[in-house]
Amino acid sequence: MTLAIVFWAELAIKIGIIAVAVPAIGMVLGFAEMKLSAHMQSRIGPYFAGGRFGWMQLMADGLKFMQKEDIIPADADRPVFRWAPALPLIGTMALLVIIPISAAEFGIIQDLEVGIFYALAISSLSTIGVLMAGWSSANKYSLMGGLRAAGQLIAYELPLVLAVVGVVIQAGTMSMQGIVEAQTAQAWPYVVTQFLGFAIFFVAALAELNRIPFDMPIAESELVMGYVTEYSGFRFLFFFLAEYVNMFTMSAIAVTLFLGGYWFWGIPTDSALLGVIVLLAKSFVLVFIMIWFRWTFPRFREDQLQTLAWKWLIPLAVLNVIATGAFKVLL
Amino acid sequence: MVIEQDTTFQISEVAVSVEIETPDMTLNIGPQHPSTHGVLRLIAKVDGEKVTDVKPVIGYMHRGYEKLAEVRTYPQITSIVNRIDWVSGFANEIPFIVAAERLMGVEAPERAQWVRLVLSEMARISSHLIFMASYPLELGAATPLFFALRARERVLDLLESVTGGRFHPNFNRIGGIKPVYGSGPTTKKTSMDVPAGFLAETRDAMDKVLGTCREIEDLVAGNEIFLARTKGIGVLPVEVGADYGVSGPNLRASGTDFDLRKKADYLPYDQFDFDVAVGENGDCYDRWLVRLQEIREAVKIIQQAIDGLPSGPIQAKVPKVIKVPKGETYVRAENPKGEMGYHLISEGGSGPYRLKIRSASFSNISMLAWILEGAIIPDIIAIMGSLDFVLGDVDR
Numbered sequence: 001m002t003l004a005i006v007f008w009a010e011l012a013i014k015i016g017i018i019a020v021a022v023p024a025i026g027m028v029l030g031f032a033e034m035k036l037s038a039h040m041q042s043r044i045g046p047y048f049a050g051g052r053f054g055w056m057q058l059m060a061d062g063l064k065f066m067q068k069e070d071i072i073p074a075d076a077d078r079p080v081f082r083w084a085p086a087l088p089l090i091g092t093m094a095l096l097v098i099i100p101i102s103a104a105e106f107g108i109i110q111d112l113e114v115g116i117f118y119a120l121a122i123s124s125l126s127t128i129g130v131l132m133a134g135w136s137s138a139n140k141y142s143l144m145g146g147l148r149a150a151g152q153l154i155a156y157e158l159p160l161v162l163a164v165v166g167v168v169i170q171a172g173t174m175s176m177q178g179i180v181e182a183q184t185a186q187a188w189p190y191v192v193t194q195f196l197g198f199a200i201f202f203v204a205a206l207a208e209l210n211r212i213p214f215d216m217p218i219a220e221s222e223l224v225m226g227y228v229t230e231y232s233g234f235r236f237l238f239f240f241l242a243e244y245v246n247m248f249t250m251s252a253i254a255v256t257l258f259l260g261g262y263w264f265w266g267i268p269t270d271s272a273l274l275g276v277i278v279l280l281a282k283s284f285v286l287v288f289i290m291i292w293f294r295w296t297f298p299r300f301r302e303d304q305l306q307t308l309a310w311k312w313l314i315p316l317a318v319l320n321v322i323a324t325g326a327f328k329v330l331l
Numbered sequence: 332m333v334i335e336q337d338t339t340f341q342i343s344e345v346a347v348s349v350e351i352e353t354p355d356m357t358l359n360i361g362p363q364h365p366s367t368h369g370v371l372r373l374i375a376k377v378d379g380e381k382v383t384d385v386k387p388v389i390g391y392m393h394r395g396y397e398k399l400a401e402v403r404t405y406p407q408i409t410s411i412v413n414r415i416d417w418v419s420g421f422a423n424e425i426p427f428i429v430a431a432e433r434l435m436g437v438e439a440p441e442r443a444q445w446v447r448l449v450l451s452e453m454a455r456i457s458s459h460l461i462f463m464a465s466y467p468l469e470l471g472a473a474t475p476l477f478f479a480l481r482a483r484e485r486v487l488d489l490l491e492s493v494t495g496g497r498f499h500p501n502f503n504r505i506g507g508i509k510p511v512y513g514s515g516p517t518t519k520k521t522s523m524d525v526p527a528g529f530l531a532e533t534r535d536a537m538d539k540v541l542g543t544c545r546e547i548e549d550l551v552a553g554n555e556i557f558l559a560r561t562k563g564i565g566v567l568p569v570e571v572g573a574d575y576g577v578s579g580p581n582l583r584a585s586g587t588d589f590d591l592r593k594k595a596d597y598l599p600y601d602q603f604d605f606d607v608a609v610g611e612n613g614d615c616y617d618r619w620l621v622r623l624q625e626i627r628e629a630v631k632i633i634q635q636a637i638d639g640l641p642s643g644p645i646q647a648k649v650p651k652v653i654k655v656p657k658g659e660t661y662v663r664a665e666n667p668k669g670e671m672g673y674h675l676i677s678e679g680g681s682g683p684y685r686l687k688i689r690s691a692s693f694s695n696i697s698m699l700a701w702i703l704e705g706a707i708i709p710d711i712i713a714i715m716g717s718l719d720f721v722l723g724d725v726d727r
Binding site: 220 | 356358364365366380467468469470471472473474476477481550554556557559560707708709710711712716
């Protein structure tokens, strides 16, 4: 009986944490994107809402989206159209669960034996949502955006997985907590030995996130707004939120795998607070780089992404796996 | 003249997809689309991303300026023509005014001609800076926009300080130019045509423009993705371009030095030392590079003109009521978008009997169906952007 209560209480707390973390991260990153892009372009960015730095801009935007009419095109496949925005957000929330924040008892929401395997599987869920949105919108631009996303999935998923294999070989575990502990034990992050893997993972993650230079599924100048063309109001907000939170979760996974996660020289790993700070700091560096890319680079073509993935990333990733395996066996 | 495109690579791809026969999808690109520069409409037949057939539809922006000109007096028409290509409004006025002047047998004083020349080169800079801003944006890079627009703002400020208008200056008078506010009626032959401090500010702004060109070159031309998206895309051979009547930077990028500033005499360009920017391959990248180079050449011309701006009257003697004697003429000029010409037919009244406007963008996009066939959708955007047309200039 008491065990059941503990279980349900724990579950409620975990759900509460995720439910708070998702919009909070989305708002922080959305605001960061606004301000950083503004500074990169010699603008001021939001400065009115909230009185100082425009810190309430994203809340105002969120409120605006909630007030808007939820328009569903007459020809749309209604149930699919309605549910499509939920999938990316579900995928994002499910990813947050396996990111370790400290070595303490509650340092991770749910540590899985196959943590990274789970993460890679779940992260593709958002593409299904995108494909659903593209298909059900009854809009040719949406359809092309959705199909581009599907084509992109095939291109980047393989290098993404192969890049992770190197880390898994080196750590000898697929558990996210275990990977960080392995890095803590050797006292330097895997990026030193797995630099190639890190670079490939980052590029593939950009493609997964549909961020510039791989934002072909949205491609404002070509496909109007791609798969979100017909979305408005709250459902659009779902896509928007999922995009930004996904940026964070992919960064956090990259940090966990390659940059030591919550571990840092001289900082105790058993404090959840310090762990969160270290993890956030490292993730935000990667997020900053993503934002930086977005406001600097033009967009690839879909066929160029395929070329990049199949001719460069996959062979390099395989090479990385072979080299890591060889070292593991020999040393 | 129809020229077959090289179809070798298409045949090989057809062989791969022959198993799955899918019907072509008709995709309406425009008239409301972010990258059609207004209200151009392309009816594209697409097979996946590949475009098999394109029909451009124009006319959504038709305002009937040729007909309107028939019921306006000559001084009134300048306010119509600078709305044709609105990103370089000033340059549109010049050939019309010169055409009317030639029929009347008057010539603007030297100073007026030099001021016209300076301002039309400024219009060229502002037009090309718009291109520098919008083209990377169409390829997905947002930031060059701000670099280019900031420099353009300086140039537009200068245009405004002289003419009172940023886009629609309406500044030219038959036989001269408009004196600046407060300097008396047109007939008063003062040299108060450009405001105080204009020359120093122009020098300053031109340095700024050159700096921006360097920044844009670093940011855009140094980017591998930009090169991958533009090099070898939308190649236009000179002969095909000439057949379709393509002119301006679009034609020069293909490797010819056809420039009316050197070949016609509508403004005293022969007194200036400048080069004509010429490309090699005629692809999107060359069209971009030629325009960047043209900004630099325009800066060179303006700097020379500022240094040697002659003094003297700005208005030739013309009757109070402008009446153009019977006759017809065609004056063409090198506008930022290409060759712009006015065929003016006068029956002796205070307005033209017929005014045929040859606008650059109309001819430039006449080859869209040819150049877009077989391209894929991202390349359509890259090619259309690189042609730098304005819908007002297409439809008039």
